[in-house]
Amino acid sequence: MQSSIVLYSQAEENYLKCIYALEMEHGEEVSTNLIASKIKTKASSVTDMLKKLSAKNLVVYKKYQGVRLTERGRETALRVVRKHRLWECFLVQKLDFKWDEVHEIAEQLEHIESDLLIDKLDAFLRFPKTDPHGDPIPDKHGRMVISKTVRVLDMRIGSSGILTGVKDSSGPFLKYLNKKNLALGDKIKVIDIEPYDQSVHIETRTHRLVISNNVAENLYLRNVK
Amino acid sequence: MQSSIVLYSQAEENYLKCIYALEMEHGEEVSTNLIASKIKTKASSVTDMLKKLSAKNLVVYKKYQGVRLTERGRETALRVVRKHRLWECFLVQKLDFKWDEVHEIAEQLEHIESDLLIDKLDAFLRFPKTDPHGDPIPDKHGRMVISKTVRVLDMRIGSSGILTGVKDSSGPFLKYLNKKNLALGDKIKVIDIEPYDQSVHIETRTHRLVISNNVAENLYLRNVK
DNA sequence: AAGAATATTTAGGTTAGTCTAAAAAATGTT
């Protein structure tokens, strides 16, 4: 991740970050509509932006064929992700925010422009490897530790794991977890998966509960046995 | 300083902050050209913005007559100043930036939008009263401690003071001070003021030097005797 | 108080990023 001293607008950075996330999730060409719904804008706006990003060599875009990040695009996206996640750490560790309160603020902070700042922040936080949601933080070269995690829904019945991440890190979902007394780092045992609706009975150190299929898809565990 | 949940653009905030600073400095109606030169834009752009700010009741503007902040405009400006100066403290105290490196980054951070964030940051820094340049930090109600300071140029010959602030906090000026080994908190004695060009001979604990009239206008001392 | 110089405003244009509506391409269905 070399710093070619080229700056991108906040809008451009947001598109790159979004495309990066969708590539991770789907592993293939990312479609215009997908981007539009994630960024909450219209497909026509996305098309405009994809042309611009393509002209700047940040994505490979062919009409009607979806889009992929170039190496340069991925580097830029990772730089934004790094900033976002470091700021989230700062907010939680230093300013005592709760993990479900930090996303919107980090969305703003991630666009602050100064390599020196972000490296100093990294050092101040003692080079954290994951953010408060359990997502890995890219280092200054764009490398990060991908710890093997499994969706609750994909666990074997009877097995246990440590809750290390969530797919949907929106406010409402995180608040739901709080209400249900589920927190990062909790040990969770999968008691049963209901074949009919794929809802999952789980057990924590302190209580048992049933989570919907939808929730079970969004929770990631690091397998412990 | 009540939080009426109205948001302003970065450009609007920058104009308000600029007008606030110029009002402080000159104590009267602020002219279009003054704003233009401070914000590094064209007079015609300033006119456009003044109309907009006026429509939002942030300034009182009459054609050709200059502009003043309204109460609401002043509150908004002070909120931005507060954020700027708190972030400068953070950068210097926590991230080990030097005081002449923080201005540009704080210019970005001051637009981050979250009252909770700024109050938590304030607490984290233990409610500092001045920023690294010696400028007072408004509290959440917009109030601040104005410690009586005097320009080096206005000191009596033979008197001493503590360097508490600078008027021009641009990078180049601060770098100049560093080079000359002048830092906030230094005790400075005025040896002589040259009548011809208003240059000033000063003495610090460690050395003597001559500063130009220009520099002497920009350095503020708290009088000690 | 008139003319010169300066300051300010107006008029009209540009760019980034958005939008709606219509056209075109791709995909799904029978």
Place this chain on the structure above:
DNA sequence: AACATTTTTTAGACTAACCTAAATATTCTT
């Protein structure tokens, strides 16, 4: 394979914030 549906792109408009050039006010000089 033909039609219907969905997805994507194009065309044309809008806003915020800026610009240049020209017009108009104000202030300075004599």
